[in-house]
Amino acid sequence: MSHSLYTKFILGYLLFGLLGFITIATFSSEITNQYLLKRYSESLYDEANQIASSYSSMYHGKTMNVTSSYPELEKLAGYLNAQIWIVERQGKIVADSESTGKKDEIIEKFDPAAFGNKHYTTGNYYNEFSYDVLSVHAPITGNYTTYGYVVIHLPISHLQAERDNILNIVYITAAVVFSLSLVILLIFTKNVYLPLKKIIAGANEYAQGNLTYHIGVNTRDEIGYLANTLNYMSNELNKMEEYQKNFIANVSHDFRSPLTSIKGYLEAILDGTIPPEMHEKYLKRVITETERLNKLTQGMLTLNSLDSKGYLKRTNFDINRVIKDTAASFEGACNEKNITFDLTFSDSIQMVYADLGKIQQVLYNLIDNALKFSHSDSTVLIQASGKYEKIFISIKDTGVGIPKDSIKKIWERFYKTDSSRGKDKKGTGLGLAIVREIIQSHGENIDVVSTEGVGSEFIFSLPRATNL
Secondary structure, three states, rough: OOOOHHHHHHHHHHHHHHHHHHHHHHHHHHHHHHHHHHHHHHHHHHHHHHHHHHOOOEEEEEEEOOOOHHHHHHHHHHHHHOOEEEEEEOOOOEEEOOOOOOOOOOOOOOOHHHHHHHHHHHHOOOOOOOOEEEEEEEEEEEEEEEEEEEEEEEHHHHHHHHHHHHHHHHHHHHHHHHOOHHHHHHHHHHHHHHHHHHHHHHHHHHOOOOOOOOOOOOOOOOOHHHHHHHHHHHHHHHHHHHHHHHHHHHHHHHHHHHHHHHHHHHHHHOOOOOOHHHHHHHHHHHHHHHHHHHHHHHHHHHHHHHHOOOOOOOEEHHHHHHHHHHHHHHHHHHHHHEEEEEEEOOOOEEEEEEEEHHHHHHHHEEEEEHHHHOOOOOEEEEEEEEEEOOOEEEOOOOOOOOOOOOOOOOOOOOOOHHHHHHHHOOOOOOOOHHHHHHHOOOOOOEEEEEEEOEEEEEEEEEEEEOOO
Protein backbone atom coordinates (compact mmCIF):
# COMPACT_ATOMS: atom_id res chain seq x y z
CA MET A 1 0.00 0.00 0.00
CA SER A 2 1.53 3.32 -1.07
CA HIS A 3 1.22 6.53 0.91
CA SER A 4 1.24 10.08 -0.34
CA LEU A 5 4.06 12.45 0.44
CA TYR A 6 1.73 14.42 2.70
CA THR A 7 0.75 11.29 4.65
CA LYS A 8 4.42 10.41 5.10
CA PHE A 9 5.11 13.94 6.30
CA ILE A 10 2.24 13.80 8.84
CA LEU A 11 3.34 10.39 10.09
CA GLY A 12 6.92 11.61 10.39
CA TYR A 13 5.74 14.74 12.19
CA LEU A 14 3.64 12.73 14.68
CA LEU A 15 6.45 10.21 15.18
CA PHE A 16 8.87 13.05 15.83
CA GLY A 17 6.47 14.55 18.37
CA LEU A 18 5.94 11.19 20.11
CA LEU A 19 9.64 10.34 20.27
CA GLY A 20 10.40 13.88 21.40
CA PHE A 21 7.85 13.60 24.22
CA ILE A 22 9.17 10.20 25.30
CA THR A 23 12.73 11.53 25.27
CA ILE A 24 11.77 14.62 27.25
CA ALA A 25 9.76 12.54 29.74
CA THR A 26 12.57 10.02 30.24
CA PHE A 27 15.50 12.36 30.56
CA SER A 28 13.60 15.12 32.36
CA SER A 29 12.34 12.68 34.98
CA GLU A 30 15.81 11.29 35.67
CA ILE A 31 17.52 14.68 35.64
CA THR A 32 14.85 16.17 37.91
CA ASN A 33 15.14 13.25 40.33
CA GLN A 34 18.89 13.70 40.59
CA TYR A 35 18.57 17.45 40.99
CA LEU A 36 15.96 17.21 43.77
CA LEU A 37 17.84 14.45 45.54
CA LYS A 38 21.02 16.51 45.54
CA ARG A 39 19.28 19.71 46.58
CA TYR A 40 17.28 18.17 49.43
CA SER A 41 20.16 16.04 50.68
CA GLU A 42 22.43 19.06 50.90
CA SER A 43 19.73 21.19 52.52
CA LEU A 44 18.85 18.50 55.08
CA TYR A 45 22.50 17.82 55.74
CA ASP A 46 23.04 21.50 56.57
CA GLU A 47 20.06 21.39 58.93
CA ALA A 48 21.37 18.18 60.54
CA ASN A 49 24.78 19.77 61.13
CA GLN A 50 23.18 22.82 62.76
CA ILE A 51 21.12 20.57 65.05
CA ALA A 52 24.22 18.50 65.83
CA SER A 53 26.14 21.66 66.74
CA SER A 54 23.39 22.78 69.15
CA TYR A 55 23.23 19.34 70.76
CA SER A 56 26.99 19.19 71.25
CA SER A 57 26.61 21.67 74.17
CA MET A 58 23.93 19.60 75.91
CA TYR A 59 25.83 16.49 76.86
CA HIS A 60 27.40 15.90 80.32
CA GLY A 61 29.86 13.11 80.40
CA LYS A 62 28.42 10.37 78.21
CA THR A 63 24.83 11.29 78.68
CA MET A 64 22.92 13.65 76.42
CA ASN A 65 20.09 15.75 77.78
CA VAL A 66 17.64 16.31 74.90
CA THR A 67 14.40 16.88 76.81
CA SER A 68 14.64 20.63 76.74
CA SER A 69 15.07 20.71 72.97
CA TYR A 70 11.94 18.74 71.99
CA PRO A 71 9.75 21.75 71.12
CA GLU A 72 12.33 23.20 68.75
CA LEU A 73 12.93 19.75 67.22
CA GLU A 74 9.22 19.31 66.53
CA LYS A 75 8.93 22.78 64.97
CA LEU A 76 11.92 22.20 62.70
CA ALA A 77 10.63 18.78 61.65
CA GLY A 78 7.28 20.29 60.79
CA TYR A 79 8.94 23.02 58.77
CA LEU A 80 11.03 20.50 56.86
CA ASN A 81 8.14 18.01 56.46
CA ALA A 82 10.58 15.50 57.82
CA GLN A 83 11.18 13.27 60.85
CA ILE A 84 14.20 14.00 63.02
CA TRP A 85 15.94 11.46 65.26
CA ILE A 86 18.70 11.76 67.79
CA VAL A 87 20.51 8.43 67.80
CA GLU A 88 23.22 7.16 70.14
CA ARG A 89 26.30 5.45 68.77
CA GLN A 90 24.86 2.05 69.67
CA GLY A 91 21.73 2.74 67.60
CA LYS A 92 19.31 3.73 70.34
CA ILE A 93 16.86 6.46 69.37
CA VAL A 94 16.93 8.89 72.28
CA ALA A 95 14.76 11.54 70.67
CA ASP A 96 12.12 11.58 67.91
CA SER A 97 10.37 14.67 66.54
CA GLU A 98 7.14 12.72 66.40
CA SER A 99 5.50 12.14 69.73
CA THR A 100 4.31 8.71 68.61
CA GLY A 101 7.61 7.94 66.98
CA LYS A 102 10.31 5.46 67.70
CA LYS A 103 11.86 6.92 70.88
CA ASP A 104 13.88 4.42 72.90
CA GLU A 105 13.88 1.88 70.08
CA ILE A 106 17.18 0.38 69.08
CA ILE A 107 18.07 0.30 65.36
CA GLU A 108 19.35 -3.14 64.53
CA LYS A 109 22.71 -3.33 62.74
CA PHE A 110 23.09 0.43 63.00
CA ASP A 111 26.40 1.37 61.39
CA PRO A 112 26.86 4.98 60.20
CA ALA A 113 30.29 4.10 58.86
CA ALA A 114 28.57 1.96 56.20
CA PHE A 115 27.48 5.17 54.46
CA GLY A 116 31.08 5.85 53.44
CA ASN A 117 31.69 9.34 52.08
CA LYS A 118 28.02 9.86 51.32
CA HIS A 119 26.13 12.03 53.73
CA TYR A 120 22.76 10.61 52.67
CA THR A 121 21.05 7.35 51.78
CA THR A 122 17.70 6.31 50.32
CA GLY A 123 15.57 3.34 51.20
CA ASN A 124 13.67 2.13 54.28
CA TYR A 125 16.62 2.92 56.65
CA TYR A 126 17.36 -0.41 58.30
CA ASN A 127 13.73 -1.53 57.78
CA GLU A 128 12.52 1.22 60.13
CA PHE A 129 10.04 2.53 57.54
CA SER A 130 7.46 0.86 55.34
CA TYR A 131 8.20 3.39 52.60
CA ASP A 132 11.31 4.87 51.06
CA VAL A 133 12.89 7.89 52.70
CA LEU A 134 15.84 10.19 52.06
CA SER A 135 18.00 10.01 55.19
CA VAL A 136 20.87 12.31 56.13
CA HIS A 137 22.97 12.02 59.30
CA ALA A 138 25.38 14.34 61.04
CA PRO A 139 27.56 13.36 64.03
CA ILE A 140 27.22 14.98 67.47
CA THR A 141 30.80 15.40 68.65
CA GLY A 142 32.76 16.86 71.53
CA ASN A 143 36.27 16.49 72.88
CA TYR A 144 37.15 14.49 69.76
CA THR A 145 34.45 11.96 70.62
CA THR A 146 31.25 11.10 68.75
CA TYR A 147 28.33 10.80 71.15
CA GLY A 148 25.56 10.29 68.66
CA TYR A 149 23.97 11.32 65.40
CA VAL A 150 21.28 13.61 64.14
CA VAL A 151 19.30 11.73 61.48
CA ILE A 152 16.69 13.48 59.34
CA HIS A 153 14.25 11.42 57.26
CA LEU A 154 12.32 12.95 54.37
CA PRO A 155 9.76 10.75 52.54
CA ILE A 156 10.72 10.09 48.94
CA SER A 157 7.07 10.72 48.06
CA HIS A 158 7.66 14.38 48.94
CA LEU A 159 10.44 14.54 46.32
CA GLN A 160 8.28 12.70 43.83
CA ALA A 161 5.44 15.16 44.31
CA GLU A 162 7.74 18.10 43.69
CA ARG A 163 9.26 16.28 40.73
CA ASP A 164 5.80 15.72 39.27
CA ASN A 165 4.99 19.42 39.66
CA ILE A 166 8.17 20.36 37.80
CA LEU A 167 7.58 17.73 35.10
CA ASN A 168 4.01 18.92 34.64
CA ILE A 169 5.38 22.34 33.78
CA VAL A 170 7.86 20.72 31.34
CA TYR A 171 5.13 18.59 29.76
CA ILE A 172 2.74 21.54 29.42
CA THR A 173 5.53 23.63 27.89
CA ALA A 174 6.39 20.81 25.46
CA ALA A 175 2.70 20.44 24.56
CA VAL A 176 2.40 24.18 23.91
CA VAL A 177 5.56 24.17 21.78
CA PHE A 178 4.29 21.15 19.84
CA SER A 179 0.93 22.84 19.34
CA LEU A 180 2.62 26.00 18.12
CA SER A 181 4.71 23.91 15.76
CA LEU A 182 1.46 22.91 14.06
CA VAL A 183 1.74 26.33 12.43
CA ILE A 184 4.64 24.85 10.43
CA LEU A 185 2.31 22.06 9.31
CA LEU A 186 -0.33 24.58 8.28
CA ILE A 187 2.26 26.61 6.35
CA PHE A 188 3.52 23.43 4.67
CA THR A 189 -0.02 22.42 3.80
CA LYS A 190 -0.89 25.82 2.33
CA ASN A 191 2.37 26.60 0.52
CA VAL A 192 3.56 23.14 -0.52
CA TYR A 193 0.97 20.38 -0.23
CA LEU A 194 -2.08 22.14 -1.72
CA PRO A 195 -0.10 23.62 -4.65
CA LEU A 196 1.45 20.20 -5.28
CA LYS A 197 -2.04 18.68 -5.37
CA LYS A 198 -3.03 21.24 -7.99
CA ILE A 199 0.11 20.44 -9.99
CA ILE A 200 -0.60 16.70 -9.75
CA ALA A 201 -4.19 17.31 -10.87
CA GLY A 202 -2.86 19.34 -13.80
CA ALA A 203 -0.37 16.62 -14.73
CA ASN A 204 -3.19 14.06 -14.73
CA GLU A 205 -5.25 16.33 -16.99
CA TYR A 206 -2.31 16.69 -19.38
CA ALA A 207 -1.79 12.92 -19.37
CA GLN A 208 -5.45 12.49 -20.38
CA GLY A 209 -4.98 14.92 -23.26
CA ASN A 210 -6.60 18.01 -21.74
CA LEU A 211 -3.87 20.49 -22.67
CA THR A 212 -6.12 23.51 -22.05
CA TYR A 213 -6.14 22.87 -18.29
CA HIS A 214 -4.54 25.70 -16.29
CA ILE A 215 -2.80 25.03 -12.96
CA GLY A 216 -3.93 27.79 -10.60
CA VAL A 217 -0.73 28.29 -8.58
CA ASN A 218 0.53 31.87 -8.50
CA THR A 219 3.20 31.79 -5.77
CA ARG A 220 6.61 33.34 -6.37
CA ASP A 221 8.71 30.36 -5.34
CA GLU A 222 9.92 27.04 -6.75
CA ILE A 223 6.38 25.59 -6.64
CA GLY A 224 5.02 28.57 -8.55
CA TYR A 225 7.88 28.32 -11.04
CA LEU A 226 7.09 24.63 -11.59
CA ALA A 227 3.40 25.40 -12.10
CA ASN A 228 4.16 28.20 -14.56
CA THR A 229 6.56 25.93 -16.43
CA LEU A 230 3.90 23.21 -16.73
CA ASN A 231 1.32 25.77 -17.84
CA TYR A 232 3.72 27.05 -20.46
CA MET A 233 4.51 23.50 -21.57
CA SER A 234 0.83 22.59 -21.89
CA ASN A 235 0.17 25.80 -23.80
CA GLU A 236 3.01 25.06 -26.23
CA LEU A 237 1.89 21.45 -26.62
CA ASN A 238 -1.65 22.65 -27.24
CA LYS A 239 -0.36 25.05 -29.89
CA MET A 240 1.66 22.22 -31.41
CA GLU A 241 -1.40 19.99 -31.46
CA GLU A 242 -3.43 22.73 -33.14
CA TYR A 243 -0.59 23.31 -35.57
CA GLN A 244 -0.46 19.61 -36.43
CA LYS A 245 -4.20 19.57 -37.05
CA ASN A 246 -3.93 22.65 -39.27
CA PHE A 247 -0.86 21.23 -40.95
CA ILE A 248 -2.64 18.01 -41.85
CA ALA A 249 -5.70 19.93 -43.01
CA ASN A 250 -3.60 22.27 -45.17
CA VAL A 251 -1.53 19.44 -46.62
CA SER A 252 -4.69 17.48 -47.38
CA HIS A 253 -6.24 20.51 -49.06
CA ASP A 254 -3.17 21.41 -51.11
CA PHE A 255 -2.66 17.82 -52.25
CA ARG A 256 -6.35 17.22 -52.93
CA SER A 257 -6.75 20.07 -55.43
CA PRO A 258 -4.03 19.03 -57.93
CA LEU A 259 -4.88 15.34 -57.48
CA THR A 260 -8.54 16.06 -58.23
CA SER A 261 -7.53 18.02 -61.34
CA ILE A 262 -5.19 15.26 -62.53
CA LYS A 263 -7.82 12.59 -61.94
CA GLY A 264 -10.49 14.64 -63.74
CA TYR A 265 -8.31 15.35 -66.80
CA LEU A 266 -7.20 11.73 -67.14
CA GLU A 267 -10.72 10.34 -66.76
CA ALA A 268 -11.98 12.84 -69.34
CA ILE A 269 -9.24 11.71 -71.78
CA LEU A 270 -10.02 8.01 -71.17
CA ASP A 271 -13.79 8.27 -71.54
CA GLY A 272 -13.51 10.46 -74.65
CA THR A 273 -14.94 13.63 -73.11
CA ILE A 274 -11.79 15.40 -74.26
CA PRO A 275 -11.23 14.81 -78.01
CA PRO A 276 -7.82 13.49 -79.19
CA GLU A 277 -6.82 16.82 -80.69
CA MET A 278 -7.08 18.35 -77.16
CA HIS A 279 -5.09 15.64 -75.38
CA GLU A 280 -1.79 17.48 -75.58
CA LYS A 281 -3.27 20.61 -74.01
CA TYR A 282 -4.75 18.77 -71.03
CA LEU A 283 -1.73 16.50 -70.59
CA LYS A 284 0.34 19.67 -70.22
CA ARG A 285 -2.07 20.73 -67.49
CA VAL A 286 -1.58 17.36 -65.80
CA ILE A 287 2.18 17.92 -65.96
CA THR A 288 1.70 21.39 -64.45
CA GLU A 289 -0.31 19.92 -61.57
CA THR A 290 2.32 17.23 -60.96
CA GLU A 291 4.97 19.94 -60.89
CA ARG A 292 2.86 21.74 -58.30
CA LEU A 293 2.72 18.55 -56.24
CA ASN A 294 6.46 18.10 -56.60
CA LYS A 295 7.06 21.68 -55.50
CA LEU A 296 4.85 21.18 -52.48
CA THR A 297 6.65 17.95 -51.57
CA GLN A 298 10.07 19.59 -51.96
CA GLY A 299 8.97 22.48 -49.76
CA MET A 300 7.85 20.09 -47.02
CA LEU A 301 11.11 18.15 -47.26
CA THR A 302 13.04 21.42 -47.02
CA LEU A 303 11.17 22.45 -43.88
CA ASN A 304 11.74 19.01 -42.39
CA SER A 305 15.48 19.30 -43.00
CA LEU A 306 15.45 22.79 -41.45
CA ASP A 307 13.90 21.35 -38.29
CA SER A 308 16.94 19.09 -37.83
CA LYS A 309 20.25 20.36 -36.44
CA GLY A 310 23.62 20.60 -38.03
CA TYR A 311 22.44 20.89 -41.65
CA LEU A 312 24.16 24.22 -42.47
CA LYS A 313 27.32 24.21 -44.57
CA ARG A 314 28.73 27.69 -44.01
CA THR A 315 31.34 29.26 -46.23
CA ASN A 316 32.55 32.76 -47.07
CA PHE A 317 31.03 34.18 -50.25
CA ASP A 318 30.17 37.48 -51.92
CA ILE A 319 26.50 38.24 -51.27
CA ASN A 320 26.52 40.83 -54.10
CA ARG A 321 27.35 38.15 -56.67
CA VAL A 322 24.66 35.80 -55.32
CA ILE A 323 22.02 38.57 -55.54
CA LYS A 324 22.99 39.38 -59.12
CA ASP A 325 22.93 35.72 -60.21
CA THR A 326 19.58 35.05 -58.52
CA ALA A 327 17.99 38.16 -60.03
CA ALA A 328 19.25 37.18 -63.47
CA SER A 329 17.38 33.88 -63.24
CA PHE A 330 14.07 35.79 -63.28
CA GLU A 331 14.71 37.45 -66.66
CA GLY A 332 11.80 35.64 -68.30
CA ALA A 333 9.30 36.55 -65.56
CA CYS A 334 10.46 40.17 -65.61
CA ASN A 335 10.00 40.41 -69.39
CA GLU A 336 6.43 39.08 -69.13
CA LYS A 337 5.36 41.88 -66.74
CA ASN A 338 7.94 44.45 -67.84
CA ILE A 339 9.47 44.60 -64.33
CA THR A 340 13.03 45.83 -63.77
CA PHE A 341 15.48 45.30 -60.88
CA ASP A 342 17.26 48.15 -59.13
CA LEU A 343 20.33 46.68 -57.39
CA THR A 344 22.18 48.84 -54.86
CA PHE A 345 25.31 47.72 -52.95
CA SER A 346 27.22 49.75 -50.36
CA ASP A 347 30.49 48.08 -51.42
CA SER A 348 31.60 46.36 -54.59
CA ILE A 349 32.32 43.14 -52.65
CA GLN A 350 30.53 42.20 -49.45
CA MET A 351 31.61 38.86 -48.01
CA VAL A 352 29.29 36.97 -45.66
CA TYR A 353 29.64 33.74 -43.70
CA ALA A 354 26.59 31.57 -44.37
CA ASP A 355 25.24 28.54 -46.23
CA LEU A 356 25.41 29.58 -49.90
CA GLY A 357 22.72 27.20 -51.14
CA LYS A 358 20.25 28.11 -48.39
CA ILE A 359 20.76 31.86 -48.88
CA GLN A 360 20.20 31.41 -52.63
CA GLN A 361 16.89 29.76 -51.74
CA VAL A 362 15.97 32.70 -49.44
CA LEU A 363 16.72 35.23 -52.19
CA TYR A 364 14.84 33.17 -54.79
CA ASN A 365 11.71 32.90 -52.62
CA LEU A 366 11.68 36.59 -51.71
CA ILE A 367 12.32 37.81 -55.27
CA ASP A 368 9.75 35.36 -56.63
CA ASN A 369 7.14 36.76 -54.19
CA ALA A 370 8.08 40.34 -55.13
CA LEU A 371 7.54 39.61 -58.81
CA LYS A 372 4.25 37.75 -58.24
CA PHE A 373 2.66 40.57 -56.29
CA SER A 374 4.14 43.53 -58.22
CA HIS A 375 2.19 45.44 -60.80
CA SER A 376 3.33 45.42 -64.41
CA ASP A 377 5.77 48.14 -65.48
CA SER A 378 7.18 48.48 -61.94
CA THR A 379 10.56 48.16 -60.27
CA VAL A 380 11.83 45.77 -57.57
CA LEU A 381 14.51 47.33 -55.34
CA ILE A 382 17.24 45.05 -53.94
CA GLN A 383 19.82 46.52 -51.57
CA ALA A 384 22.78 45.09 -49.63
CA SER A 385 24.50 47.35 -47.11
CA GLY A 386 26.96 46.71 -44.30
CA LYS A 387 26.68 47.94 -40.74
CA TYR A 388 29.13 46.87 -38.03
CA GLU A 389 29.45 43.08 -38.20
CA LYS A 390 26.29 42.54 -40.27
CA ILE A 391 25.20 42.75 -43.90
CA PHE A 392 21.55 43.77 -44.34
CA ILE A 393 19.70 42.64 -47.48
CA SER A 394 16.42 44.28 -48.53
CA ILE A 395 13.93 43.20 -51.25
CA LYS A 396 11.26 45.86 -51.84
CA ASP A 397 8.35 45.82 -54.29
CA THR A 398 5.61 48.31 -55.14
CA GLY A 399 2.82 45.74 -55.38
CA VAL A 400 -0.41 44.92 -53.61
CA GLY A 401 1.10 44.82 -50.09
CA ILE A 402 0.02 42.70 -47.16
CA PRO A 403 -3.09 43.35 -45.04
CA LYS A 404 -2.23 44.52 -41.51
CA ASP A 405 -3.97 41.58 -39.85
CA SER A 406 -2.00 39.11 -41.97
CA ILE A 407 1.56 40.39 -41.41
CA LYS A 408 2.19 38.18 -38.35
CA LYS A 409 0.62 35.15 -40.05
CA ILE A 410 2.60 35.17 -43.30
CA TRP A 411 5.41 33.18 -41.64
CA GLU A 412 3.09 30.29 -40.82
CA ARG A 413 3.28 27.19 -42.97
CA PHE A 414 0.60 26.97 -45.69
CA TYR A 415 -0.73 30.44 -44.87
CA LYS A 416 -1.96 32.50 -47.82
CA THR A 417 -3.60 35.89 -47.72
CA ASP A 418 -6.80 36.38 -49.64
CA SER A 419 -5.01 38.68 -52.09
CA SER A 420 -2.30 36.11 -52.70
CA ARG A 421 -4.84 33.44 -53.47
CA GLY A 422 -6.09 35.55 -56.31
CA LYS A 423 -2.65 36.16 -57.81
CA ASP A 424 -0.72 33.02 -56.85
CA LYS A 425 -2.70 29.98 -57.85
CA LYS A 426 0.40 27.80 -57.88
CA GLY A 427 1.81 28.85 -54.51
CA THR A 428 2.17 26.35 -51.66
CA GLY A 429 2.22 28.76 -48.72
CA LEU A 430 5.61 27.39 -47.62
CA GLY A 431 7.98 29.92 -49.16
CA LEU A 432 8.13 32.45 -46.33
CA ALA A 433 8.11 29.71 -43.68
CA ILE A 434 11.23 28.27 -45.37
CA VAL A 435 12.82 31.72 -45.56
CA ARG A 436 12.34 32.40 -41.84
CA GLU A 437 13.60 28.94 -40.81
CA ILE A 438 16.78 29.40 -42.89
CA ILE A 439 17.50 32.90 -41.54
CA GLN A 440 16.82 31.91 -37.92
CA SER A 441 19.00 28.82 -38.27
CA HIS A 442 21.86 31.24 -39.06
CA GLY A 443 21.11 33.04 -35.80
CA GLU A 444 19.82 36.09 -37.69
CA ASN A 445 16.49 37.88 -38.05
CA ILE A 446 14.09 38.72 -40.86
CA ASP A 447 11.40 41.38 -40.77
CA VAL A 448 8.78 42.82 -43.09
CA VAL A 449 7.37 46.30 -43.58
CA SER A 450 4.24 46.42 -45.69
CA THR A 451 1.36 48.71 -46.53
CA GLU A 452 -1.65 47.36 -48.37
CA GLY A 453 -1.84 48.85 -51.86
CA VAL A 454 1.68 50.33 -51.61
CA GLY A 455 4.07 47.39 -51.42
CA SER A 456 6.23 45.25 -49.14
CA GLU A 457 9.85 45.24 -48.03
CA PHE A 458 11.59 42.19 -46.55
CA ILE A 459 14.85 42.81 -44.66
CA PHE A 460 17.16 40.16 -43.25
CA SER A 461 20.72 40.14 -41.90
CA LEU A 462 23.75 37.90 -42.36
CA PRO A 463 27.07 37.88 -40.50
CA ARG A 464 30.13 39.35 -42.18
CA ALA A 465 32.85 36.92 -43.18
CA THR A 466 35.83 36.76 -40.80
CA ASN A 467 39.51 35.78 -41.20
CA LEU A 468 39.66 37.01 -44.77
